[in-house]
Amino acid sequence: MTAQIDLQNLELTDDPEVQNDVFLAAFNSGQGAIFDSLYRDDSISNLTGKPLSGRSRTEAITALLATRPRLKSRVKSYYTTGDTSLIIVEYDLQVTLEDGREQRILGKCTDVLVRGEDGRWVMAVDRPVADSVEDIQG
Numbered sequence: 001m002t003a004q005i006d007l008q009n010l011e012l013t014d015d016p017e018v019q020n021d022v023f024l025a026a027f028n029s030g031q032g033a034i035f036d037s038l039y040r041d042d043s044i045s046n047l048t049g050k051p052l053s054g055r056s057r058t059e060a061i062t063a064l065l066a067t068r069p070r071l072k073s074r075v076k077s078y079y080t081t082g083d084t085s086l087i088i089v090e091y092d093l094q095v096t097l098e099d100g101r102e103q104r105i106l107g108k109c110t111d112v113l114v115r116g117e118d119g120r121w122v123m124a125v126d127r128p129v130a131d132s133v134e135d136i137q138g
Contacts, residue, residue, distance in 0.1 A: 007034050012113060012121035016078035016087050019113070019121065027071045032062025038123050040114070045126035069095040073109065083115035091128060094136065102136040 005025040012019045026035040036058045039045065044053050048060040073091040080086075093105040112125035 007031070010034065010037060012038060012123075014080070014121070016075050016085075019087060020073055020075050020089060023111075024071055024073060027065065027069075030065050030068045032058070032065045035065055036061050039126070040116075040122045040124055043122070043124050043126065045123075047126055047128060067096055069093055076108070085113040085115075085121065087111045087113065093128075103133055104136050105130050105133050107131045 005022055007025060007029055010022055010026055012022055023038065026038055029035065039057070042053055043057065044051050045057050045061065046052070048064055052060050071091060071093050073089040075087060075089050077088040078085065087110075089109045089111070091105075091107055091109050093107075094102060095105065096102050107128055107130040109126070109128040111123060111127070113121045114124045115121050
């Protein structure tokens with residue numbers, strides 16, 4: 001990571017690399033409440049396979065992160081206009097399935113961030129799309 005990140009005081013900056021680092025640190029913490037703090041209340045995420053918002057999104061993200069998946073990502077493109085940013089990353093996600101098998105999911109994620117009235121960036125849309133899924137041999 002390029003930045004020292006305090007999980008209790010997360011802040012998405014104007015720098016897409018720092019945004020990516022913060023997102024990864026929050027996700028890989030395994031703590032759903034920390035990760036969910038990066039989202040607006042009405043944000044939409046299909047991180048768990050279907051578009052969810054509000055309490056449903058929070059509960060699904062918390063359950064997913066409790067399984068301790070490991071995420072890596074790399075910024076591919078970044079565009080900002082006014083108080084809206086579009087960030088596109090390639091990701092590599094390793095998850096443990098309910099039966100104990102491990103899978104590796106590779107794909108691209110399109111995120112839309114907005115700057116709130118307080119000046120802080122937050123996630124409005126989180127849309128990962130898998131390109132490939134493979135079982136990891138133990």
